[in-house]
Amino acid sequence: MKLDNVIKNKNENSRQYAYRVIKENIMVLNIEPGECISEIELGNLLNISRTPIREALVRLTEEKLIDVFPQKGSFVSKIDLKLVEEALFLRDLCEKKLLTMACEDKIPEPLLKSLEKNLAYQKIIIDFDENLHKFFDLDNEFHSIIFEYYGKSNVWKSIKRLATHFDRLRLIDALQISNATKTFEQHQEIVNIIKYKKIDIIDSFVSEHLSKFKHVISTYLKRYPHYFLK
Structure with a gap:
């Protein structure tokens, strides 16, 4: 997974940071529609715990950018x-x-x-x-x-x-x-x-x-x- 703009802003907490970076990279197609999202991988790339990653993914799910499938995992929403x-x-x-x-x-x-x-x-x-x-x-x-x-x-x-x-x-x-x-x-x-x-x-x-x-x-x-x- 390739991520851009990963430098944390001074005024961001971990949840805001995770949300911004993940959303920006979805919107510029670095994380492609349909791509599987790994909380562990994102946590390692951003050097933060899984809790703010999970909170960011919940917000992105509400914004219809992440789809969650039970027993399968989380995926970037395909273009509807x-x-x-x-x-x-x-x-x-x-x-x-x-x-x-x-x-x-x-x-x-x-x-x-x-x-x-x-x-x-x-x-x-x-x-x-x-x-x-x-x-x-x-x-x-x-x-x-x-x-x-x-x-x-x-x-x-x-x-x-x-x-x-x-x-x-x-x-x-x-x-x-x-x-x-x-x-x-x-x-x-x-x-x-x-x-x-x-x-x-x-x-x-x-x-x-x-x-x-x-x-x-x-x-x-x-x-x-x-x-x-x-």
């Missing part, structure tokens, strides 16, 4: 397309509403500045073929900036808690450079929608931006069949 659909539904509603608010607002210069700065970093990664995991982080940050600007940071946090299966699918997609380029172009259009108040295209554009994964799911089902819940 029903949960992907639920996350898409919620993001579709919220992002259409937020972009409408942005278009009805006077030109939100601080928001546009933050989004354009984020886009500049996205472009660097694409142009120089840098780490696409970082592009994925910037993608999430781009959308969170809009939620936070309009005082909806808790809504974004709720979406992220629901979107664990959707986000793992998004990561698979984002790690293809051609798909990252397409996402970047769509983010540019979001900035244009806000800047030029293109309120009439919000519904169709957001639906297209979020549902593009539906068109490639069959490809990933064939390429990574062991990642998905049948």
